[in-house]
Amino acid sequence: MAVCEQHKELYEELDAYIEKVKDKPGMLIGVLHKAQELFGWLPQEVQEHIAEKLNVPVSEVYGVVTFYNFFSTKPKGRYQIKVCLGTACYVKGGDRVMERFLEELGVKAEEVTEDGLFSVHPVRCLGACSMAPVVLIGEKDFYGKVTPDMVSKIIAAYRRGGSQ
Ligand code: FES
Structure with a gap:
């Protein structure tokens, strides 16, 4: 997937965070929080990226995102x-x-x-x-x-x- 420079940096920061926490229990919610903090919301590509990095099914990531209403799947303003x-x-x-x-x-x-x-x-x-x-x-x-x-x-x- 082609990503712009700014998004590249955000992905890099997200990946660095994932690297740090990926072996901890219950890390998916923490990773989603981090991603939302970075991107402002959780675009589908980001959810897929997280699933791949954590080696969990995309459906599990979607499930968590839709279960908690503090996760947003729509863009929000700064x-x-x-x-x-x-x-x-x-x-x-x-x-x-x-x-x-x-x-x-x-x-x-x-x-x-x-x-x-x-x-x-x-x-x-x-x-x-x-x-x-x-x-x-x-x-x-x-x-x-x-x-x-x-x-x-x-x-x-x-x-x-x-x-x-
Ligand atoms: S109704 Fe309570 S703060 Fe607005």
């Missing part, structure tokens, strides 16, 4: 924007915040922007209902009491390369 649509956030306007993100970025929910930077994901309660409506970007950039008018400023901060 910055994953999770907009809470749980009840507390919804009644405080979470749906309007969601719409504004989609509008500003010109994507549908779960789609990735053309530059690969953003994807927007509706999620259930993020456990911070008193701050509703809430938005989580990546794993730890948390925004509370978000209004639609704050959305373009939030996006602009990430375009510049980081949270505001």
Whole structure:
């Protein structure tokens, strides 16, 4: 399979990781985590590559990937924007915040922007209902009491390369 330079490096890093852990029990999940961390998601080629390297059937790899919902088989943006649509956030306007993100970025929910930077994901309660409506970007950039008018400023901060 032809892979671009950047992907070549990612595969090399993945292979180095596999080399380190391949004899440990239960390493498949760890390897899949590593692959998702590197690629942002788990393309089919990557799953096949892992199966080959670990010498396990591809069906076993698919099985694990589809069983756990933290594994993604669809591409995601570098910055994953999770907009809470749980009840507390919804009644405080979470749906309007969601719409504004989609509008500003010109994507549908779960789609990735053309530059690969953003994807927007509706999620259930993020456990911070008193701050509703809430938005989580990546794993730890948390925004509370978000209004639609704050959305373009939030996006602009990430375009510049980081949270505001
Ligand atoms: S409903 Fe959104 S944080 Fe709880």
